[in-house]
Structure formats: C-alpha cells, structure tokens
Amino acid sequence: xxxxxxxxxxxxxxxxxxxxxxxLWDWLTTVDHKKIGKMYFSAGFFFFLxxxxxxxxxxxxxxxxxxxxxxxxTFNELITMHGTTMIFFAAMPLLFGLMNVIVPLQIGARDVAxxxxxxxxxxxxxxxxxxxxxxxxxxGAPDAGWTAYAPLSTQxxxxxxxxxxxxLQISGAGTLxxxxxFLVTILNMRAPGMTLMRMPMFTWTTFxxxxxxxxxxxxxxxxxxxxxxxxxxxxxxxxxxxxxxxxIWQHLFWIFGHPEVYILVLPAFGIISEVISTFxxxxxxxxxxxxxxxxxxxxxxxxxxxxxxxxVGMGPVANALFAVATMAIAVPTGIKIFNWxxxxxxxxxxxxxxxxxxxxxxxxFVMGGVTxxxxxxxxxxxxxxxSYFVVAHFHYTIIGGVVLGxxxxxxxxxxxxxxxxxxxxxxxxxxxxxxxxxxxxxxIQHFLGLxxxxxxxxxxxxGLGLETGNFISTVGALLMGxxxxxxxxxxxxxxxxxxxxxxxxxxxxxxxxxxxxxxxEYNFAQTPKVRGLDPLFVEKxxxxxxxxxxxxxxxxxxxxxxxxxxxxxxxxxxAGFGFCLHSFYESNVIPFTIAGVGIxxxxxxxxxxxxxxxxxxxxxxxxEGMDKGVGA
Amino acid sequence: MQVNxxxxxxxxxxKATLEGKNKILGFWFFIGSDVVLFASLFGTYLGLKGxxxxxxxxxxxxxxxxVALMTFILLLSSMTSVLxxxxxxxxxxxxxxxxxxxxxxxxxxxxxLEIYEFxxxxxxxxxxxxxxxxxxAFYTLLxxxxxxxxxxxxxxxxxLIRSRTQGINTYTAPKFYVASLYWHFVDVVWVFVFTLxxxxxxxG
Numbered sequence: 001x002x003x004x005x006x007x008x009x010x011x012x013x014x015x016x017x018x019x020x021x022x023x024l025w026d027w028l029t030t031v032d033h034k035k036i037g038k039m040y041f042s043a044g045f046f047f048f049l050x051x052x053x054x055x056x057x058x059x060x061x062x063x064x065x066x067x068x069x070x071x072x073x074t075f076n077e078l079i080t081m082h083g084t085t086m087i088f089f090a091a092m093p094l095l096f097g098l099m100n101v102i103v104p105l106q107i108g109a110r111d112v113a114x115x116x117x118x119x120x121x122x123x124x125x126x127x128x129x130x131x132x133x134x135x136x137x138x139x140g141a142p143d144a145g146w147t148a149y150a151p152l153s154t155q156x157x158x159x160x161x162x163x164x165x166x167x168l169q170i171s172g173a174g175t176l177x178x179x180x181x182f183l184v185t186i187l188n189m190r191a192p193g194m195t196l197m198r199m200p201m202f203t204w205t206t207f208x209x210x211x212x213x214x215x216x217x218x219x220x221x222x223x224x225x226x227x228x229x230x231x232x233x234x235x236x237x238x239x240x241x242x243x244x245x246x247x248i249w250q251h252l253f254w255i256f257g258h259p260e261v262y263i264l265v266l267p268a269f270g271i272i273s274e275v276i277s278t279f280x281x282x283x284x285x286x287x288x289x290x291x292x293x294x295x296x297x298x299x300x301x302x303x304x305x306x307x308x309x310x311x312v313g314m315g316p317v318a319n320a321l322f323a324v325a326t327m328a329i330a331v332p333t334g335i336k337i338f339n340w341x342x343x344x345x346x347x348x349x350x351x352x353x354x355x356x357x358x359x360x361x362x363x364x365f366v367m368g369g370v371t372x373x374x375x376x377x378x379x380x381x382x383x384x385x386x387s388y389f390v391v392a393h394f395h396y397t398i399i400g401g402v403v404l405g406x407x408x409x410x411x412x413x414x415x416x417x418x419x420x421x422x423x424x425x426x427x428x429x430x431x432x433x434x435x436x437x438x439x440x441x442x443x444i445q446h447f448l449g450l451x452x453x454x455x456x457x458x459x460x461x462x463g464l465g466l467e468t469g470n471f472i473s474t475v476g477a478l479l480m481g482x483x484x485x486x487x488x489x490x491x492x493x494x495x496x497x498x499x500x501x502x503x504x505x506x507x508x509x510x511x512x513x514x515x516x517x518x519x520x521e522y523n524f525a526q527t528p529k530v531r532g533l534d535p536l537f538v539e540k541x542x543x544x545x546x547x548x549x550x551x552x553x554x555x556x557x558x559x560x561x562x563x564x565x566x567x568x569x570x571x572x573x574x575a576g577f578g579f580c581l582h583s584f585y586e587s588n589v590i591p592f593t594i595a596g597v598g599i600x601x602x603x604x605x606x607x608x609x610x611x612x613x614x615x616x617x618x619x620x621x622x623x624e625g626m627d628k629g630v631g632a
Numbered sequence: 633m634q635v636n637x638x639x640x641x642x643x644x645x646x647k648a649t650l651e652g653k654n655k656i657l658g659f660w661f662f663i664g665s666d667v668v669l670f671a672s673l674f675g676t677y678l679g680l681k682g683x684x685x686x687x688x689x690x691x692x693x694x695x696x697x698x699v700a701l702m703t704f705i706l707l708l709s710s711m712t713s714v715l716x717x718x719x720x721x722x723x724x725x726x727x728x729x730x731x732x733x734x735x736x737x738x739x740x741x742x743x744x745l746e747i748y749e750f751x752x753x754x755x756x757x758x759x760x761x762x763x764x765x766x767x768x769a770f771y772t773l774l775x776x777x778x779x780x781x782x783x784x785x786x787x788x789x790x791x792l793i794r795s796r797t798q799g800i801n802t803y804t805a806p807k808f809y810v811a812s813l814y815w816h817f818v819d820v821v822w823v824f825v826f827t828l829x830x831x832x833x834x835x836g
Contacts, residue, residue, distance in 0.1 A: 113654040176665055184658040188650065214665045222672035226772070233761060235768035236683075237676065243683025243765035248676055255672075611794045615803075 029561035031115035032521060033100050036122050038417060041097030043126050044090055050133070051085035052484055054078045059441070059477035062470050065462040075458035076143035077160065081133075083146030084164065087260065088171060089129040091402050095267045096125075096178060098409050099206045101417050103182065105512035105519070106200045108191025108528040108535075113184040114177075115559040116609070121178035123569030128171025131576050135163035139584070145456060147257070150238035150249040154230050159583040165228045166576035172217050172224070174569070179213030182206055191511070192550040193530030197291065200510045200534075201284060202409075204291055205270030208298040209263045215302070216259035223252035232582050247312060254305035262301040265397065266294060268405025269336060272358050275408045276340050278506050279355040280347025283534055286339040293332035293339075300329050310381040319378035326376035333369060337362065352506070353427030357408035360435045364404060368396030371446065386456070389449025395442045407434070407487075414494075415501035419518045423498075426490040434483035440476025444469045509534035514547045522556045522619055525549075555618040562614070564605050571601030641723045645805035652806035659810045663817045670821050673773045674828060681833065683765035688757045690766075690833025699830045702745045703822065706781075709738035710819040713812045720808055725799045728808070732788055735815065739785045746778050770829070777825055780818045787811050 018026075030036065058078050061069045070078065104112055112118050135141045142160035144153040153161050186199070186207045199207075227249065229235040236242030238249055277284045284290060306314060306322040340362060349355065371393040375381055384390055407430075414422045448469045453460060460466050504513040514536050515523055526549035532538040539547055575598025581591035642648045646656065681690065716731035750771070753759040759767050788811055795804045 114658060180658050180661045180665070183661050184654050188654050188657060214661050215668050218665045218669035219672045222669050222676070226676065229768065229772060235772070236762060236765040237680065237768055239765070242762070242768075243680065243685045244768075245679055245683070245765070248679055252672055252676075607790060610790050 025563075026561070028566050029119075029563045031111075031119050031559050031561055031565075033104050033112050033115065033118060034417075034519060036118050037097045037100030037102075039097075039122055040093045040100055040125070041417065043122075043129070044093030044097055047085050047089035047129055048094065049484070051082050051090050052481060054082035054085065056477055056481050058082060059474040061458060062460075063474040064471070065460050065464075065467055067459055070458070072458040073140075073143060076145075076456075077136075077141035079456060080142045080145055080148075080160075080164070081136075084132065084142070084168070085129075086398075087146065087264070088168060089125070089132070091264050091398070091406070092175065093125055094406050094410075095209075095264065095402075096122075097417075098271070098406075098413060099182060099202075099267065102413055102512055103203050103206050104185065104189070105416070105515055105523060106203045106510050107186060107189060107194055108511050108524060108530065109185065109189040110522050110524065110527075110556065111559065112181050113189055114181045116562060116565060117177050117181055119562070120565035120568060121174040121181065123566050124174025124177070124572065125171045127569045127573035128167045128169070128174065128576075130167075131170060131573055131580070132163050132167030134577070134580075135160045135167075138163070138580070147253055148227065148249075149253075150227065150230070150246045151240070153227060153249075154238050159580065161227075162231060162580040162583065165224050165231065166579055169221065169224045169228070170569075170572050170576050172221055173572075175213055176217045176221075179210040179217070182210040183214065186210075191524075191528045191530050194535070197288065198530060198533045198535070200270075201273035201287075201290055201294075202267065202270035205266040205268075205273075205294055208294050209266045212259045212263045212266075212298050212301065216256050216263065219252045220256035223249055223256070226252070228579070232579060247309075250309055250312065251305070254308045255302075258305040258308065259298075259301045261397065262297055265401045265405075266297065268361075268402045268409075269294065271405045271409035271412070272340060272361055273343075274510065275354045275358050275412050276343050277534075278412070278508055279350040279352055279358075280344045281350075281507075282343055282347040283509070283537070284339065285342035285345075286335070287533060289335055290339055293335045296332040297329060300325060300332070304329065307376055307378075307381075310378045311385045316378075323376050323378045327373055330369060330373055337366060352411070353422070353424055353431055354408045354412040356428060356431045357404050357411065360431065361400065361404040361408065364396060364400030364435075364438070368393060368400050371396060384449065386454055387449035388445040388453045388455060391455050392442045392445035392449060395438075395445075399438055399442070404435075407431075412506070413512075415505050415517065416512055416515075416519070418495070419500050420494050420498045421501045421505055422494050423490050426486055426493065430483045430486040430490065433479055433486065437476045437479025437481075437483055440479060441473050442476070444472050444476075448473070504536075509537035511535050511547070514539075522558060525556070525621070526553055527551050553621045555620050557616055557618055559616045560614055564609055568602055568605035568609075571598050571605060574598030575602065641800060642802070644721065645723075645800060645802050646720075646809035648802040648805070652802060652809075655806045655810055656813070659813055663813065666817065670773075670776070670824070673769075673776055674824065677769040677773045677829065680765040680769040681829075685764040685766075687763040687767065688753075688759045690829075693753055693757055693759060694830050694834050696830065696834055698745070698749065699826060702742055702749075703826050705738050705745070706742045706819050706822050709735045709742070710816050712738065713815045717809060717812050720800055720805060723800055728800065729792055729796070732792055732808070736785050736788050736792075739781055739788075739815075743778065743781055743785070746774070746781075750774075773829065774825065777818070777821055780821070784811070784815050784818055787814065 027035065027039065057070060058075070061067050061075055061078075100112070100118065104110070132142075139159040142148070142153075142157065142164035144157045144161060144164075148161065148164060153164075186203060190199070226235065226237045230237055230239070236244045238244045238246045240246065273284050273290060304322055304326040306318060307326045310319050310322070340358075371389070375384055375390065375393055411422055411427055414420065448466060449455075451465060451469075453466050453469075460470070500517055503515065503517045506513070511528060511530070514528065528535070528547040529550035531542075531548070535547065539545055575595045578591050578593070578595030578598055581594065582588055585591055646652050712731050713735045716728045716735060719725075719728035719731060759770075761768060761771050791804075791807055791811055795807070798804050800808075
C-alpha cells in the first residue's frame with residue numbers, strides 16, 4: 001500500500017494496482033488500528049456465521065421429537081462449539097473490531113497506545129479460533145458444554161477439550177493484551193480538552209469493558225491452566241479420588257464468566273447511546289448518570305458470579321448474598337434504559353436501520369433483564385435450573401443486548417469502517433426478519449423451560465407437549481439465518497455498487513465523523529481541540545462546523561509495520577497444537593517436542609522484538625491531502 | 633538513535649515521553665491482571681492444601697530456615713533493583729548495570745534454591761506432581777512464581793546486553809523501569825507465598 005511510503009517517496013502511489021502478494025503482506029504486517037479493526041470484524045463475522053450454522057443444526061435436530069439428524073455426541077459438540085464460538089470468537093472480536101476503528105477516532109488520537117501489541121492481540125485471537133476449530137478434523141470437537149465443567153471435561157471428554165483449553169488460552173492472551181491497550185489508549189492518548197467526562201459513551205463503555213477484561217480474564221487463564229495440567233500432566237485439582245474439588249473449576253470459570261457478560265454488553269450499551277443520541281438529534285440524556293451506571297455495572301458484575309452456582313450447594317447464606325447482589329445490577333441498568341427513553345423523548349427521531357436496531361434492543365433487553373431477576377431469586381432458581389428458561393434468558397440478553405447493539409453499531413459505523421453506506425432497504429428487511437425470528441426462537445423457550453424441557457439434551461419424547469414450541473423455535477432460528485444472509489447480500493451489494501459515503505453521513509456529534517473518508521493513516525493531520533461533550537456538534541452549533549486544531553501542522557510520527565506479531569501468534573499456535581497432540585501418541589515425546597519448538601519460537605520473537613530498535617517513521621506535512629485542517 | 637550520555641537527562645527519564653508513560657501505565661495494568669492470576673492460584677492452593685491423601689503435607693515438607701533464606705535473597709534482590717533505578721535516575725549507567733547484574737545473580741540464586749527444594753521433595757519426600765491435589769496445587773503455584781522469576785532474569789539480562797552501548801536515555805529508561813516494576817511484583821507475590829504457603833503450612 002502507498003500510505004507507509006508517504007514522506008519518503010511517492011513511487012508506490014504511482015503504481016496502478018498493488019499485487020496480491022504485497023496486499024497480503026500489507027495486511028499481515030499492519031499495525032494500523034483501522035486495518036486491525038477491519039480484520040477483527042471480518043474474522044469475527046466469519047466465526048459468527050460458523051456459530052450460526054452450529055445453532056441452526058442444533059435447532060433442526062430439536063425441530064421434531066426423537067429426531068435423528070445428528071447423534072447425541074455430535075449434538076454435544078455442536079452446543080459446546082456454538083457457545084464457545086459465539087462468545088469468544090464472534091461477539092468479542094466483532095466488538096473489538098468496532099472499538100479498534102472507532103475509539104481512537106472518538107478521542108482524537110492517531111493510533112492506539114501499543115500498535116504492535118494491537119496486531120499481536122488480533123493474531124492471537126485468530127490463531128486461537130483456528131486451533132479450536134481444528135478439533136472438528138482431529139478426533140472431534142469439545143463436547144463438555146461451553147462451561148467445560150469438571151470432571152466431565154477431565155475424565156469423560158475426548159481430545160476435543162484440549163483444543164478448547166489451548167484455543168481459549170491463546171485467544172485469551174490476545175484479549176488481555178487488547179484490554180490493556182484500550183485502557184492505556186483512553187487514559188493517555190485523549191486529545192486536548194477531551195476530559196474523562198467529555199468522552200463519548202462508546203469510549204467510556206470500552207474503557208470499563210477493558211478494565212473488566214484485565215481483571216476477569218486471569219481467573220479463566222488460571223482455570224484453563226489447571227484444566228490443561230489435569231488433562232496433560234495428570235494433576236489432581238478436579239479429581240476427587242486424588243483429593244481434588246470440582247467446584248474450584250466452577251468458581252474460577254464464573255469469576256471470569258459473569259463479568260464476561262458485561263464485557264460484551266457494556267460496549268453494546270455504548271453503541272446504543274451513540275446511535276440513539278445521533279438519530280434523535282439530541283445529546284444523551286443524563287450523560288453523567290450513564291457514566292456512573294456503567295462503572296457501577298462493571299463493579300457489581302464482579303460480585304455476582306455464584307448466581308450461576310445456586311444449585312451447587314453453597315448454602316442459603318451464600319445464595320442469599322449472591323441473589324441480592326445480582327438483583328442490584330438491575331438498578332444501574334434501569335437508569336440506562338430510562339436515559340435512552342428520555343433521550344428519544346421530544347427528539348427528532350430518524351428511523352434508520354441503526355436506530356431500528358436500538359428500538360428493537362430496548363424491549364428485548366428489558367425482557368432479558370426481567371427473566372434475569374427471576375433467575376436471581378435463589379429458591380425459584382432451583383426450578384428454572386438447567387431448563388430452556390435459562391437458555392431463553394441468556395439469549396435475550398446476549399442476542400437482544402449484544403447482537404442487536406452490534407448490528408446498530410455496524411450499520412451506524414459502516415461508512416467509517418468501509419467508506420460506504422449499507423443499503424437501508426435491505427437493512428430494514430434484515431432488521432425485521434432478525435427481530436421476528438429472534439422472538440419466535442426464544443420467547444417460546446421460556447415456556448418450554450417451564451414445562452420441563454432440559455437444556456443440553458439432544459432430543460425429547462413425543463407426547464410431552466414440547467413439539468409445537470420446538471417447531472416454532474426452529475422456524476424462528478431459520479428466519480434469523482435468512483436475515484443474516486440478507487446482511488451478507490447487503491455487504492456484497494454495497495461494495496459492488498455504492499460510491500464513497502460522505503465523511504459525516506448521519507450528521508454526527510462525535511469526533512470520528514470529523515475525519516475524512518477514507519480516513520488517512522494518521523486519522524487527524526492535526527490533533528483536534530475539544531471544547532465540550534459531543535465535540536463535533538459543539539463546533540457545528542458554536543463554531544464554523546470544523547474542529548479546531550490543537551497543534552500546528554507538522555511531521556506525524558507513525559509506527560512501522562511488523563511481521564513479528566503474526567509469527568509470534570503462529571508460534572504459540574504451534575505450541576498449543578503440540579500439546580493437543582498428547583492424546584494421539586503413546587509417548588509424549590513428539591507432542592512435547594512440537595510444543596517446545598512453538599514456545600521457543602514465541603520466546604525468540606519476544607527476544608527479537610526486544611533487540612530490534614524500531615522508532616517508527618514520520619509522515620511529512622507536504623502531502624497534499626494534509627493541509628485541510630483537522631479532518632473533513 | 634541518539635545516545636544520551638550527557639547531563640541533560642530529565643529527572644524522570646522513564647516518564648519523559650508519551651511512549652514511556654504508556655509503557656509504565658500499561659505495565660501497571662498487566663500487574664493488576666497478574667495479581668488476579670496469582671490470586672486464583674492461591675485460592676486453588678488454599679482450597680486444596682489439606683488434600684494430601686495420605687501423602688506428605690506441609691508439616692512434613694517445609695523447613696522454615698531454608699525458606700527464610702530464599703525469602704531473604706529474593707527481597708534483597710528487590711532492594712538491589714531499587715538501587716539500580718536510583719542510579720538510572722542519577723544517569724549513572726555503570727552503577728545501574730552493576731546493581732541490575734547483582735539483581736540477576738540473586739534471582740538465579742533463588743531459583744537454584746527452589747530447584748534444589750523441589751528435587752528434595754520429589755526424590756526424598758515422595759511428593760510428585762500427581763501425588764495428591766495438594767501436591768498439584770503446591771507445584772503449580774510455586775511453579776508459576778518460579779517461571780515468573782526465570783522470565784524476569786531473562787528479561788533483565790536481555791535488556792542489559794542489548795542496551796550496553798546505548799546508555800540511559802528516554803528510550804531505554806522506561807524499559808529498565810518496567811523490568812524493575814516486574815521484579816518487585818514477583819517479590820511481592822513471594823511474600824504471599826511465604827506467608828500463605830510456608831508459614832501457614834507450618835504453624836497455621
């Protein structure tokens with residue numbers, strides 16, 4: 001690509017079209033947050049399709065009683081992979097994609113704090129996902145559920161669980177790196193005038209979600225290590241005969257797992273705040289209370305993990321405490337819901353696709369919250385436990401909250417990410433199909449659960465009164481599948497037809513809409529000066545509509561591209577793959593040799609990163625595109 | 633890049649640039665996450681410390697004099713790394729290198745003692761990794777700490793060798809500073825190991 005050569009020579013810009021090799025090399029070595037964001041987004045969407053196919057297979061199997069579409073063991077693999085894929089490899093990377101592209105723009109930064117680590121985080125996530133999915137071709141996928149409860153995951157599961165453990169470990173390392181990166185970026189790299197209480201809500205929720213990542217992922221890391229040592233080195237943590245205790249896994253998993261819900265949903269809340277504010281033509285109602293509600297949700301989210309374990313036998317005192325703490329989360333969440341309603345109140349509402357997704361989000365997520373309070377009542381929980389009521393509840397929060405929020409963000413920020421506006425007609429069709437399909441799928445599952453249909457079971461008998469509900473549920477799932485296909489068609493259609501979008505197609509309020517389309521490598525030629533909340537709106541109403549620069553035009557310091565993050569992640573992938581081989585060989589010599597080579601490769605990459613001096617490069621201001629002020 | 637050996641070094645060279653500030657802040661967050669990792673392993677150990685299944689337990693294994701020596705050596709290495717950072721802030725490159733090399737030697741001494749202790753446990757006391765849940769939890773917790781010490785030694789050594797011609801400047805100072813932060817963190821974890829594993833195992 002030409003961008004890196006700016007300031008040194010203009011040879012590459014004169015080339016008519018770069019070859020496939022150089023384009024590939026450019027993407028493999030990039031440290032640009034916008035490109036990394038696009039890669040996160042594309043890979044995440046690929047895994048979203050994969051997890052969706054798994055979901056549809058699950059629903060087809062349950063469409064009729066005593067169906068034989070898939071076997072019981074395949075069904076176990078499907079539910080495990082569907083849950084794991086959707087949480088770790090679809091929802092999170094899709095959010096990371098938006099965060100990576102948008103957050104530095106919203107705070108007026110030229111890049112993230114650690115561009116190299118940003119690339120490393122992406123490649124670790126991708127190779128972790130590839131490792132996990134390799135299990136399908138190597139003796140079967142993991143089959144102990146996405147929670148991988150011991151001892152099911154240690155004594156009764158096949159080699160698939162090794163891929164689960166190591167795939168999640170590698171991608172989890174990438175997630176932690178990205179979390180730290182966002183925290184430092186948001187704290188240290190804000191443009192002059194962008195105080196904490198002037199940050200857009202999406203940046204705020206990214207900040208809190210990143211803090212949750214930093215403190216919630218290590219328990220998962222520890223738990224996965226214990227599981228790995230138990231499976232590969234015969235440790236006794238979860239083996240009751242050796243003095244082990246299986247509840248340790250549950251605690252470690254849910255100390256991670258509950259905050260994970262908020263890692264996913266808080267950024268979605270941020271998206272909803274941005275989109276509703278923009279398309280109601282009003283500033284966000286109760287901005288300050290929104291910020292503190294976000295912090296509070298993040299904080300309380302850490303103290304409620306054991307509500308996943310009410311039926312384990314912790315006793316009434318522990319159950320009562322965790323029940324009360326869980327219900328307390330409804331308070332800040334309610335504050336947010338009312339603030340969104342008040343933002344729309346009296347606003348000039350534009351029914352764009354993004355806004356429709358927000359409007360669909362509000363009642364859907366509230367319904368998920370209500371069943372959440374029902375589940376949080378510990379005595380009632382004994383009744384709902386492991387039934388389809390739980391399945392309905394968490395899909396109402398994860399799809400009704402995260403996925404609807406994500407699609408709102410995708411339609412809203414598509415012009416910033418890919419320079420083109422998605423087709424609104426196709427978008428609206430997609431929205432209605434998706435929303436109706438979603439409620440058809442999951443609303444009825446509440447009742448199936450109350451009628452006693454258990455979770456994680458591959459079929460049911462005729463005559464129990466479960467046939468109609470399951471049939472409707474499957475039809476709904478197919479509708480969601482059609483909606484997703486419509487989205488893919490929309491993406492292809494848009495990119496074949498439409499011209500470049502305007503820089504500010506929605507009449508936006510925040511700084512990302514002040515950049516040019518397409519966004520130059522350095523985002524802002526001059527760092528912007530921020531004069532209030534919704535800085536672009538401030539300049540549109542009180543200034544000349546252009547952001548005031550905070551510095552004179554000068555050479556811009558940018559990081560150099562590097563292939564090391566890719567190689568480092570690949571080396572860790574080799575290490576993980578080696579460990580996964582332990583159940584395929586009699587002796588551990590071959591697996592551990594491969595693992596050792598991978599670990600040595602990783603350390604070598606760290607060593608090279610340490611000894612190779614890399615001070616980046618400068619882009620000189622004589623580039624013709626740069627003298628047009630801050631952005632647009 | 634430019635070698636800054638003159639007296640124009642700022643008072644806090646590690647925080648003089650945005651890159652340096654980013655590095656240090658990011659590292660504090662990393663320490664925060666590592667605290668939670670160790671907390672999880674400590675929790676696991678405390679939950680399983682009684683599960684010796686008839687095998688050797690803390691009372692049979694631990695010798696407080698030996699552990700006190702290990703503790704003394706590791707805490708001393710924290711002090712020497714502080715002296716290294718103080719020398720860095722005085723722009724005294726030679727003295728800084730000396731103190732950091734002493735830190736490395738102390739870290740290696742600690743590792744030697746730990747390896748010898750594990751050897752004794754495995755060979756003479758019959759405590760293998762799979763003997764009991766206590767054994768697995770003990771070796772995992774101590775092993776993670778030992779791995780951190782090893783990584784710290786490699787890190788310091790790499791830094792000292794790569795920057796021996798560079799001296800102290802606003803580019804290298806954050807690297808030294810962050811490595812010393814890491815070293816202190818590893819020492820603080822050991823204080824908890826000493827208290828919660830050895831002391832509580834013997835007298836708790």
